[in-house]
Amino acid sequence: MRDLMRLPGARLVQHALLAFAVWAVMMWVNGSVDELTNYYIALIAMYATAMFGMVILVGLSGQVSLGNGALMAIGGYIFALTTLNWQTIPFTSIPMNGIWAMLFAAIGGVVFGLVIGLLGARLTGPYLAGLTLGIAVGIPAIANRFPGLFGGETGLQLTVPYPDGGYSTVAETSGEQFVTELPTSQDALPSTGASAGAGDLLTVDNFPSGDASAMASVAPGDLLTVDNFPSSEPSALASVAPGDLLTVDNFPSAGATPDPSGIDVGVVDTSTGTGTDGLDLGFVLERWEASLAIAVACIVGFIALNLVRGRQGRVWRAVRDDPVAAAVSGISPAGSKVTAFMVSSVFASLAGAVFVQILAYVGPGAFGLGLSLSLLVGIVLGGRSSLVGAIIGAVLLVWLPEFVLGLAGDRGWDEQVTNNAPNLIYGLLVVLVVLVAPGGIVGTLQALVGRIFSRSSRSG
Amino acid sequence: MTQLLDYVLGGIGSGAIIALMALALVLTWRATRVVNFAQVGQAMFTTFIALSIQTLTGNWFVALIGAIIAGAILGVIVQYLVLRPVKRMDTSGAIIATFGVLIALQAAAGMIWGGDSQAFPQPFGNTALTVFGREWPLSAYDLVVIGFAAVMVVALTLLFTRTSLGLAMRATAFNPEVARLSGVRVGRTLTIGWALAGVVGGVAGVLVAPTSAISPNSFDILLVFAFTAAVIGGLDSLIGAVALGIGTGLVLSVVSGYSDSSNAPVAALVLLALNLAIKPEGIFGHNKARSV
Amino acid sequence: MLSITDLSVRYGPVQALSHVSLDVPRGEVTAVIGANGAGKSTLMRTLAGLVKPESGSASLDGNVLTGHRAEDVVRMGVALVPEGRSTVPELTVDENLRLGGLWRSKTERAATHAEVFDMFPVLGERRKMRADTLSGGERQQLAIGRALMCDPQCLLLDEPSLGLAPLIVTQILELVKRLAAEVNIAVLLVEQNAVTALRVAHTGVVLNLGQVVMSGTASDIASHEELRHAYLGY
Numbered sequence: 001m002r003d004l005m006r007l008p009g010a011r012l013v014q015h016a017l018l019a020f021a022v023w024a025v026m027m028w029v030n031g032s033v034d035e036l037t038n039y040y041i042a043l044i045a046m047y048a049t050a051m052f053g054m055v056i057l058v059g060l061s062g063q064v065s066l067g068n069g070a071l072m073a074i075g076g077y078i079f080a081l082t083t084l085n086w087q088t089i090p091f092t093s094i095p096m097n098g099i100w101a102m103l104f105a106a107i108g109g110v111v112f113g114l115v116i117g118l119l120g121a122r123l124t125g126p127y128l129a130g131l132t133l134g135i136a137v138g139i140p141a142i143a144n145r146f147p148g149l150f151g152g153e154t155g156l157q158l159t160v161p162y163p164d165g166g167y168s169t170v171a172e173t174s175g176e177q178f179v180t181e182l183p184t185s186q187d188a189l190p191s192t193g194a195s196a197g198a199g200d201l202l203t204v205d206n207f208p209s210g211d212a213s214a215m216a217s218v219a220p221g222d223l224l225t226v227d228n229f230p231s232s233e234p235s236a237l238a239s240v241a242p243g244d245l246l247t248v249d250n251f252p253s254a255g256a257t258p259d260p261s262g263i264d265v266g267v268v269d270t271s272t273g274t275g276t277d278g279l280d281l282g283f284v285l286e287r288w289e290a291s292l293a294i295a296v297a298c299i300v301g302f303i304a305l306n307l308v309r310g311r312q313g314r315v316w317r318a319v320r321d322d323p324v325a326a327a328v329s330g331i332s333p334a335g336s337k338v339t340a341f342m343v344s345s346v347f348a349s350l351a352g353a354v355f356v357q358i359l360a361y362v363g364p365g366a367f368g369l370g371l372s373l374s375l376l377v378g379i380v381l382g383g384r385s386s387l388v389g390a391i392i393g394a395v396l397l398v399w400l401p402e403f404v405l406g407l408a409g410d411r412g413w414d415e416q417v418t419n420n421a422p423n424l425i426y427g428l429l430v431v432l433v434v435l436v437a438p439g440g441i442v443g444t445l446q447a448l449v450g451r452i453f454s455r456s457s458r459s460g
Numbered sequence: 461m462t463q464l465l466d467y468v469l470g471g472i473g474s475g476a477i478i479a480l481m482a483l484a485l486v487l488t489w490r491a492t493r494v495v496n497f498a499q500v501g502q503a504m505f506t507t508f509i510a511l512s513i514q515t516l517t518g519n520w521f522v523a524l525i526g527a528i529i530a531g532a533i534l535g536v537i538v539q540y541l542v543l544r545p546v547k548r549m550d551t552s553g554a555i556i557a558t559f560g561v562l563i564a565l566q567a568a569a570g571m572i573w574g575g576d577s578q579a580f581p582q583p584f585g586n587t588a589l590t591v592f593g594r595e596w597p598l599s600a601y602d603l604v605v606i607g608f609a610a611v612m613v614v615a616l617t618l619l620f621t622r623t624s625l626g627l628a629m630r631a632t633a634f635n636p637e638v639a640r641l642s643g644v645r646v647g648r649t650l651t652i653g654w655a656l657a658g659v660v661g662g663v664a665g666v667l668v669a670p671t672s673a674i675s676p677n678s679f680d681i682l683l684v685f686a687f688t689a690a691v692i693g694g695l696d697s698l699i700g701a702v703a704l705g706i707g708t709g710l711v712l713s714v715v716s717g718y719s720d721s722s723n724a725p726v727a728a729l730v731l732l733a734l735n736l737a738i739k740p741e742g743i744f745g746h747n748k749a750r751s752v
Numbered sequence: 753m754l755s756i757t758d759l760s761v762r763y764g765p766v767q768a769l770s771h772v773s774l775d776v777p778r779g780e781v782t783a784v785i786g787a788n789g790a791g792k793s794t795l796m797r798t799l800a801g802l803v804k805p806e807s808g809s810a811s812l813d814g815n816v817l818t819g820h821r822a823e824d825v826v827r828m829g830v831a832l833v834p835e836g837r838s839t840v841p842e843l844t845v846d847e848n849l850r851l852g853g854l855w856r857s858k859t860e861r862a863a864t865h866a867e868v869f870d871m872f873p874v875l876g877e878r879r880k881m882r883a884d885t886l887s888g889g890e891r892q893q894l895a896i897g898r899a900l901m902c903d904p905q906c907l908l909l910d911e912p913s914l915g916l917a918p919l920i921v922t923q924i925l926e927l928v929k930r931l932a933a934e935v936n937i938a939v940l941l942v943e944q945n946a947v948t949a950l951r952v953a954h955t956g957v958v959l960n961l962g963q964v965v966m967s968g969t970a971s972d973i974a975s976h977e978e979l980r981h982a983y984l985g986y
Binding site for chain 2 (some may be wrong): 422
């Protein structure tokens with residue numbers, strides 16, 4: 001934060017405007033596409049959030065880490081456990097809600113980032129990669145050790161604290177689509193251990209099933225309005241005021257209590273038809289998830305932008321390029337690396353908290369080695385040291401499996417080939433990019449543009 | 461006390477496997493100063509090839525020989541296509557490239573053989589041996605595994621200390637320029653190092669498969685164990701890799717025995733973290749693990 | 753004889769050597785002297801095949817060396833002892849020597865091995881010790897011994913005096929001079945310490961900014977006062 005203060009105010013405003021503009025455009029896009037696209041947008045924004053941290057850690061600070069998937073797990077579990085177990089924030093009477101849970105996830109990120117950073121920041125390349133590999137494999141395994149607390153291999157179902165009131169319904173068809181399309185995105189990369197479970201993370205059956213009494217007031221097929229909506233506080237609606245970037249409030253927070261009367265996805269799935277009423281019109285679960293993910297991604301992106309383009313970014317690059325020279329100039333290489341770990345860890349935790357809300361589930365299978373590897377794949381393909389590259393990488397991670405699925409449908413590939421084709425492509429692309437274009441897509445484009453400009457300036 | 465003894469003995473078999481995989485990591489590290497995170501991917505792929513041969517011929521030894529050949533070829537391919545060109549780049553690039561290879565190999569194996577776990581036929585008895593009227597936590601197969609590991613370690617030690625090729629490989633590992641100026645064909649020597657590592661890893665895969673099963677991801681955890689052993693052993697030291705590999709096997713066996721096998725990865729992680737925090741260069745090594 | 757014709761080397765925008773021509777006859781020591789950055793080491797590394805020349809060529813007794821890789825150049829008879837006592841510290845003295853000329857037959861190598869121990873008795877005494885336990889002078893002898901194990905027709909010595917005591921330097925260089933005469937090999941010696949180098953050399957070449965600015969007998973160059981002032985700084 002000290003470095004933020006040193007920035008010329010103009011740049012801060014510039015970055016804020018940029019982040020706000022991206023947010024506004026994405027919200028507009030989000031509002032005008034179908035549910036499936038909403039879902040993809042949510043995943044892309046979630047990946048981008050985590051990968052902003054990878055850009056700082058791997059790209060700028062030069063530390064190849066595979067631990068960020070595990071750090072996402074930490075954020076996800078903290079979010080899930082605090083929302084599930086706390087009615088109010090301990091020692092206070094403040095009611096828990098999604099924002100508080102995300103805040104706790106971020107704090108957890110700081111703590112774990114500090115621990116891993118202190119352990120890893122002094123290590124050179126392969127040692128760090130190996131240690132973080134161990135973390136990626138080991139931390140999700142801890143969930144299996146304490147099934148009572150963490151839900152073991154099957155994980156925890158989450159009653160997502162989305163807003164009261166205004167619930168519309170998701171059409172039956174989109175619900176089905178949701179279920180069939182999901183596994184391909186989930187299985188983007190092989191995950192250790194519970195890979196078998198990864199495919200059926202989000203089937204109708206394991207959607208969190210609410211308290212029967214809460215459902216009782218709503219007959220299947222009923223339109224949900226504020227009136228028949230279980231346990232709502234209509235006043236909460238007032239707080240939902242889109243437009244303010246810095247308050248995550250635009251993902252409405254009320255009703256965040258893990259009260260079993262909170263609405264659950266099961267209700268959404270059993271209901272059919274679309275809302276016609278003015279109040280409930282427009283609430284689509286995927287759209288809301290995407291809004292949340294976009295908001296978090298924009299805030300994190302804004303912070304990352306300031307760090308990367310500010311003094312801290314120069315420090316990271318200096319340490320990466322020549323730690324001795326940096327140390328001679330009065331920079332602590334170890335300190336700068338720990339900082340990179342902490343920042344990327346906070347971003348990863350927030351992404352993890354968003355991820356579990358998208359999945360309405362948290363479990364070791366979702367956060368295996370595969371997730372860590374896919375984050376690495378994403379930033380390498382997009383461009384290791386570019387925030388834009390992280391966004392491009394996130395898009396690639398979500399788009400490629402869908403593209404392959406489409407292709408497979410056209411060509412009639414069998415399932416075995418289709419399921420593995422995206423990873424084969426990722427693996428080969430990563431090798432190819434490292435060999436031929438280490439800057440990834442963004443780096444290559446920059447080089448091309450630079451060449452064109454230098455040529456035109458020479459000829460002109 | 462006898463229970464502890466049983467746990468310790470029970471760890472020797474898996475320790476030998478970890479030792480072999482750690483040995484493979486050390487071989488590639490010594491050859492090219494790259495930790496090959498794709499090593500278990502290569503071993504997994506090799507083991508699937510061996511499984512196919514086994515299914516075809518029904519002969520375990522033919523399958524093992526097939527794995528040795530396939531492991532060598534795969535090692536050469538990976539080194540030649542990926543690491544040779546990438547060596548000129550930064551270390552991050554080399555590390556990332558090995559992970560790229562790992563992802564691609566796992567996906568390719570999934571495409572060819574499917575993602576489900578498959579049983580690898582048991583070539584020798586896997587029932588506990590009874591000697592001196594007592595049942596020991598070791599099977600005939602465990603003894604075969606230990607025997608194979610011992611033979612490979614002895615063979616490698618002789619290769620490195622007694623032959624011209626071994627001398628060339630050691631010199632290339634420590635100072636490639638002087639090796640080159642002495643007339644050693646460095647590129648070829650590095651490739652042989654990778655081929656050897658591929659063989660050792662492949663044999664480890666074939667040996668471990670009957671006791672667990674094999675799927676594209678089933679060796680991931682072995683990578684963590686082997687890396688732990690190799691790093692604590694010093695990454696440079698063949699003896700270190702073997703000693704710490706077996707040691708890691710014993711520790712994990714004891715931890716699993718007294719608590720639960722799902723604690724093994726965490727135990728390995730704790731071992732690795734402690735080592736890196738206290739003595740990152742390892743017990744037998746003199747590598748620079750820390751940069752600052 | 754080692755002949756260098758019109759050799760140029762470029763590192764990106766930097767012209768490290770430009771149009772260098774010189775002959776190194778057998779049985780003699782030819783000294784290349786010049787200030788830091790004159791291109792001396794580049795010349796040696798190019799001859800040894802570690803650096804690719806931009807243009808020009810070098811040949812040994814009519815066999816073209818340029819374009820071959822270092823491991824082949826040494827097999828053709830040109831052995832480089834690079835700057836900085838380059839041995840493999842982790843290997844023993846014996847192993848360092850065995851490393852040289854692994855492609856030669858066992859009997860040939862055994863013979864050279866014995867000759868090297870004759871020439872550098874201290875290495876024989878320390879044969880089982882790791883190279884990193886040797887003193888600077890001993891390591892330099894080991895480095896030269898390793899090069900000799902390759903049975904060179906031409907020996908390239910890059911700054912053998914670096915960091916060594918003057919007495920040891922004199923000993924080593926005298927030995928090199930004797931070697932050139934007795935075994936009839938061509939020796940190219942690069943030195944920053946011009947006085948020492950010209951004392952043992954027959955011929956001298958002065959390099960400045962990648963170009964040969966003067967060549968002649970060692971005594972001519974040593975007595976050329978303007979040259980000394982301009983390029984050698986003493």
